[in-house]
Amino acid sequence: MIDEQKAILNYLSRRDLMSFSPVAALIDMDGTLYDSMGHHADAWYRLMTEEGIPTDHDEFYLYEGRTGVSTINLLFQRTFGHDATPEQAAELYHRKTLYFSAMPPVEPMPGAKRMVDLLMSRNITTVLVTGSGQNSLLNRLDADYPGAFPPDRRVTSRDVKHGKPNPEPFLKAMELVNAYPENCIAIDNAPLGVMSGHASGAFTIGVVTGPIPEQQLIDAGADIIYHSMPQLAERLPLLLDTFNTSI
Template identity: 55%
Template sequence: MTQPPLPFAPEILRFLKRHHYERVTPRAALIDMDGTLYDSMKNHTRAWHRLMTELGVECTREEFYLYEGRTGASTINALFQRQFGRNATDEEKTSLYQRKTEYFRELPPVLPMEGALDMLSVFREVGMQRVLVTGSGQQSVLDNISRDFPGMFDDDKRITARNVTHGKPHPEPFIKAMQLARVSPSQSIVVENAPLGVEAGDRAGAFTIGVTTGPIPREAMEEAGAAVVFSSMPEFAHMLPSLLLSLLTITSDY
């Protein structure tokens, strides 16, 4: 009697073929912060939009969702190039990011994303390392990780804007996270909510999962390289055990 296919088999097989892997053996979860662990993107977009409009930069709040994953300096340079035809100076980048951080702090406190703790609990229960990988350098948000997700991240398992030369979509943040966890790309799972982060994870060779927690459509996540896309964090947390089982079972000749 033919056995029914395992969940996510087509997506896993496409990923294995595209990356020329025999299998994925998950040992580490490399997890984004803003929009993934925290419902913080509304505040970030408001703070960035306020800052840039004060400078005379033509922009919309919505476009800052697409910049998520970049370092603050990279975001400032991208908008300066578009509006003024030049990069910001180091002094400008430092002072402007400080202003953006101040505007962010004036907004209501951000809350953990619904389902995020459940997701982390699954990774912990199966013995996978959890590494925080964020383009943020905003200490006020980073300080909340231990309080909101106790026991989920070791202090030395974090890659932030301070640890990289190139932010997302460059693969460097995830490559450094793999080195920190001492795992290979085929032993890594990336969890992201934005196309730039998805692209970075896929370019690093990880099985990259997109979760559409904001206004970005799933098609944008798929085009960026997401192997699987979920419509919410609770849905992802619920389906994660079956996805991990399938990853451990399915090989390229399945």
């Protein structure tokens, strides 16, 4: 059972706050705004198989939120005991993006636009926080989510030194809109993203949109879990209203 009031009261207690009034929503892209993680997993698996690096296809869902270089180095360290050279990493990530771009276009995640539109209607500023640098999706944001994620409200892999699970991406997003953690909601579908949002101090929503079990999002520190983006969109008004009545 989803209990918004309990989740908010637990957050207030953990953060030693008397109130919480969200002014910004910091939102992941892959698996949250777009139903794209299957394509990413396919592209990564093809790339690493070609490189002779043993992997499991579904493990790439667990790496969602890492920068491309971080993912490459994780697998290089596991297989070869060292990082890829910067040149290797750049070439490998370029190939991965080509594989992804050659696949059929992905669709926006069902329920995501309804969620974004509702946040904007409540005057909550929306900010993109993604570990990706995939232009084939970034270039679609203005058309699929008009007005929600202008270029000056985007944090991508190009903008951070440390990707998720480090809190840097979400903290940088807060800086872009001059917001404090206790005034921000973080929304992510992956354990690393939830860990990043939790560590940033934001109220962190975990959304189940793929094969990752709910318990992994709970263990990563999600303040509340929704079982799909449509469920989050449906219950978001209740959550936002509860923020204003929880104390």
